[in-house]
Amino acid sequence: MKKYLLRRIIMSIITLWAIVTITFVLMHAVPGNPFAKEGKMPPVVYENLQKKYGLDRPLIEQYGIYLKNLLKGDFGDSMKSRVETVNDMIGRGFPVSAYLGAQSLLIALIIGPALGAFAALYQNKFPDYFSMIIAIIGISVPGFIMGTVLIQFVAKNVSWLPIGGWGEFRHTLLPAFALSLMPLAYTARLMRSSMLEILGQDYIKTAKSKGLEKSVVILKHAVRNAILPIVSVLGTLISNTLVGSFVIEKIFGIPGLGMFFVKSIVSRDYTLIMGTTIFYSIILIFMLLLVDIAYTFIDPRIRLTKEGR
Amino acid sequence: MSKKYLVLVGLLLLTAIIFTGCSGGSSGEQILRTNNASEPGSLDPALAQGTHESWVLDHTFEGLMKVDPNLQVVPAMAKEYKVTPDNMTYTFTLRDDIKWSNGDPVTAGDFEFAWKRVLDPELAADYAYQAYYIKGGEAYNTGEGSKDDVAVKAIDDKTLEVTLAAPTPYFLELTAFYALYPVNQAVVEANPDWAKNAETHVSNGPFTLTEWEHNASIKIRKNENYYDKKSVKLTGIDFDIIDDENTAWQKYEGGDYDFLSPLPQAVVAQMKEEKNPELVIGAEVGTYYYNLNTKIKPFNNVKVRKGLSMTLDRETIVTKIAQGGQIAAEGVVPLGMKDEKGKEYRDAVGQLIEYNVAEGKKLFAEGLAEEGMTVADFNKFVLIYNTSEAHKKIAQAAQEMWRVNLGVEVGLENMDFQVKLDREKAGDFNISRAGWIGDYMDPITFIELWESSSPFNDAKYNNPEYDKMVKIAKTSGDKAERFEAMRAAEKMIMEDMPVVPVYFYTQPYAQKSYVKGVYKPLVNYPKLTYAELNK
Numbered sequence: 001m002k003k004y005l006l007r008r009i010i011m012s013i014i015t016l017w018a019i020v021t022i023t024f025v026l027m028h029a030v031p032g033n034p035f036a037k038e039g040k041m042p043p044v045v046y047e048n049l050q051k052k053y054g055l056d057r058p059l060i061e062q063y064g065i066y067l068k069n070l071l072k073g074d075f076g077d078s079m080k081s082r083v084e085t086v087n088d089m090i091g092r093g094f095p096v097s098a099y100l101g102a103q104s105l106l107i108a109l110i111i112g113p114a115l116g117a118f119a120a121l122y123q124n125k126f127p128d129y130f131s132m133i134i135a136i137i138g139i140s141v142p143g144f145i146m147g148t149v150l151i152q153f154v155a156k157n158v159s160w161l162p163i164g165g166w167g168e169f170r171h172t173l174l175p176a177f178a179l180s181l182m183p184l185a186y187t188a189r190l191m192r193s194s195m196l197e198i199l200g201q202d203y204i205k206t207a208k209s210k211g212l213e214k215s216v217v218i219l220k221h222a223v224r225n226a227i228l229p230i231v232s233v234l235g236t237l238i239s240n241t242l243v244g245s246f247v248i249e250k251i252f253g254i255p256g257l258g259m260f261f262v263k264s265i266v267s268r269d270y271t272l273i274m275g276t277t278i279f280y281s282i283i284l285i286f287m288l289l290l291v292d293i294a295y296t297f298i299d300p301r302i303r304l305t306k307e308g309r
Numbered sequence: 310m311s312k313k314y315l316v317l318v319g320l321l322l323l324t325a326i327i328f329t330g331c332s333g334g335s336s337g338e339q340i341l342r343t344n345n346a347s348e349p350g351s352l353d354p355a356l357a358q359g360t361h362e363s364w365v366l367d368h369t370f371e372g373l374m375k376v377d378p379n380l381q382v383v384p385a386m387a388k389e390y391k392v393t394p395d396n397m398t399y400t401f402t403l404r405d406d407i408k409w410s411n412g413d414p415v416t417a418g419d420f421e422f423a424w425k426r427v428l429d430p431e432l433a434a435d436y437a438y439q440a441y442y443i444k445g446g447e448a449y450n451t452g453e454g455s456k457d458d459v460a461v462k463a464i465d466d467k468t469l470e471v472t473l474a475a476p477t478p479y480f481l482e483l484t485a486f487y488a489l490y491p492v493n494q495a496v497v498e499a500n501p502d503w504a505k506n507a508e509t510h511v512s513n514g515p516f517t518l519t520e521w522e523h524n525a526s527i528k529i530r531k532n533e534n535y536y537d538k539k540s541v542k543l544t545g546i547d548f549d550i551i552d553d554e555n556t557a558w559q560k561y562e563g564g565d566y567d568f569l570s571p572l573p574q575a576v577v578a579q580m581k582e583e584k585n586p587e588l589v590i591g592a593e594v595g596t597y598y599y600n601l602n603t604k605i606k607p608f609n610n611v612k613v614r615k616g617l618s619m620t621l622d623r624e625t626i627v628t629k630i631a632q633g634g635q636i637a638a639e640g641v642v643p644l645g646m647k648d649e650k651g652k653e654y655r656d657a658v659g660q661l662i663e664y665n666v667a668e669g670k671k672l673f674a675e676g677l678a679e680e681g682m683t684v685a686d687f688n689k690f691v692l693i694y695n696t697s698e699a700h701k702k703i704a705q706a707a708q709e710m711w712r713v714n715l716g717v718e719v720g721l722e723n724m725d726f727q728v729k730l731d732r733e734k735a736g737d738f739n740i741s742r743a744g745w746i747g748d749y750m751d752p753i754t755f756i757e758l759w760e761s762s763s764p765f766n767d768a769k770y771n772n773p774e775y776d777k778m779v780k781i782a783k784t785s786g787d788k789a790e791r792f793e794a795m796r797a798a799e800k801m802i803m804e805d806m807p808v809v810p811v812y813f814y815t816q817p818y819a820q821k822s823y824v825k826g827v828y829k830p831l832v833n834y835p836k837l838t839y840a841e842l843n844k
Contacts, residue, residue: 030728036730036734037730042441081351083351083504092523152559163560164551164553
């Protein structure tokens with residue numbers, strides 16, 4: 001286990017370095033400049049800005065300086081905001097996105113697998129149709145459409161919840177629901193197919209024939225095993241939701257990290273592009289590692305090392 | 310089985326309960342609620358980059374002069390000013406009762422400090438060039454001169470003397486521009502991060518910054534130290550920061566906002582159609598145009614350029630496509646500018662753009678022939694524009710008009726704004742969409758764009774005669790002479806047509822019926838300083 005972890009950590013660092021380097025090179029290869037403006041900016045003002053942010057130096061030197069600062073945990077100054085550094089922006093945006101993401105994930109992970117399990121238990125009956133209709137809506141209706149529908153009907157027409165903004169719990173409800181639909185639908189479908197497969201297995205029949213109570217058979221034997229595929233996608237699911245959804249954050253006016261991803265690219269804010277990409281990568285890599293470890297606890301058949309077999 | 314159904318229904322009910330809440334109400338104070346479409350990059354006047362900063366700064370700071378509700382440039386922090394007969398040296402006397410929001414007196418020294426600071430090359434201010442009009446300003450900013458040589462000097466606490474590099478007839482108006490607002494020298498020197506948070510922010514305008522939740526909201530409240538606080542009826546202004554125009558509009562419609570600008574294009578069209586009294590088409594001095602790359606064939610041919618311009622039906626574009634109350638362009642200088650007699654500048658210049666399909670077609674064909682090209686050769690050319698639904702629709706309309714009127718198939722290519730700028734600067738385009746909003750109320754803010762050495766001259770227009778006229782307009786102290794030069798220059802450029810003006814911008818905004826006292830200076834966002842809420 002220790003060896004495996006060490007190997008994974010080293011691999012993660014190499015992966016991260018590759019991401020940093022590729023992003024750095026691609027970013028500078030894309031046309032556009034953070035300080036280009038449709039305005040009468042005299043060349044000297046432009047040069048002053050280039051100099052201030054070190055963009056007048058050779059690319060390899062810029063890369064070296066960036067790596068050096070990165071090792072100290074410094075993502076640098078944003079090239080567009082004169083108010084906050086990239087660290088400040090991530091530090092402020094991430095908790096917002098993470099809060100919203102966690103809330104939506106909680107909704108998704110409570111309702112999704114439950115719906116999927118009910119659907120499997122009552123295959124081709126009302127609960128099954130009901131669950132799958134919700135799943136189809138969740139998968140086929142994009143978040144921004146659902147967000148707009150919620151704004152129109154729940155916020156605007158009946159004024160139950162605010163249209164947008166951030167600061168209070170009530171601001172989080174509509175966006176969290178809109179954000180949860182996709183993972184909810186996804187986990188419901190995964191759970192349904194997984195449950196159906198397991199319910200047909202011999203050991204379930206054996207358990208039933210031994211006279212075990214139905215609830216025990218379902219909860220202890222079926223659900224526990226059926227949930228495995230959900231655990232395997234959990235890493236990506238968590239990292240996707242925690243770092244925010246640009247679209248949902250945009251339409252609800254939420255000051256989260258998701259918004260920075262796209263804004264940084266559109267405005268060619270080099271340091272912010274790098275910062276958000278690296279931060280996202282770290283979360284994704286870390287989550288995937290966690291999921292691998294979590295696997296061993298849920299399914300004893302899986303061992304992380306050869307020695308364990 | 311029924312038990313299971315119950316559990317399912319219960320679960321859903323629980324979710325429904327979790328999702329219900331209550332909406333907030335508003336207090337009885339005079340707080341105007343609106344949206345600022347983007348997070349300000351800074352609330353330090355020297356570091357502001359555009360609208361999202363300037364709208365807040367225009368309410369929290371005040372310059373030597375200001376634009377009043379009658380749209381006149383009147384003394385603000387200055388009580389009065391004197392100018393030497395050669396129009397080169399201005400001496401401003403400050404009011405006696407002016408204070409910063411922290412209680413410090415506003416002094417002439419604060420202005421001297423602020424103006425030299427904006428020119429500091431190490432600060433790298435975007436708008437440093439707005440202080441180039443001061444003698445020694447450009448040299449200091451370009452690293453060729455020193456700070457001490459910048460000719461702005463506080464004679465004493467109440468007197469500021471400025472010597473210009475050349476007579477600048479619109480200099481007084483420039484002192485009302487945010488880059489030249491003062492900053493509190495003691496505060497800035499003690500804490501370089503003073504403008505980053507509401508707690509340390511100090512200003513001298515009618516309002517003061519009290520809350521700034523980055524990317525979420527900004528709150529400004531009446532400045533009790535402001536000399537004219539009795540004229541300010543509002544207790545404060547709450548700005549949300551939501552960059553999605555549709556969400557902001559939904560909030561306005563839902564009653565969360567009292568005022569909103571900008572509005573989604575479709576909303577403006579619909580409000581106009583319904584004759585909604587909440588819609589105000591604010592005046593703006595800006596021109597939407599297409600650059601023609603005069604360095605490549607056949608755009609180097611004036612007949613081709615005129616042919617393209619003459620076959621563009623601008624009236625249809627503004628009434629059927631843009632639909633924001635825009636005005637079909639008559640030249641490069643938009644409506645609203647005043648001439649030497651205080652009359653509308655455009656009246657004396659008149660309509661310089663003609664819609665004449667037959668003549669345009671003839672010129673276009675002749676021009677192409679002169680360049681040894683055919684109509685078919687023209688089909689490889691592309692119009693580039695930055696990604697936006699509005700730009701796309703206008704580009705498609707232009708494409709269709711040229712297809713019908715000239716028989717050419719111009720391609721369209723959309724791209725990131727930054728990429729478009731890059732390609733324009735590199736001359737890597739045939740036709741490109743562009744626009745310019747004036748910085749101040751003088752036609753030169755448009756005319757100078759196409760001076761041969763101007764970094765904004767993407768069409769690469771080069772006409773020594775035009776340059777001569779621009780120089781006269783920029784340096785002459787004789788009003789009549791400089792306006793004559795500008796009129797001549799505009800006629801010249803519309804004769805040569807390196808750019809095809811499409812329309813003059815407007816700034817539509819929405820305000821609830823109970824909001825009174827908002828006015829729209831031509832070169833700024835609507836002013837809310839004297840607004841009241843008569844609910």
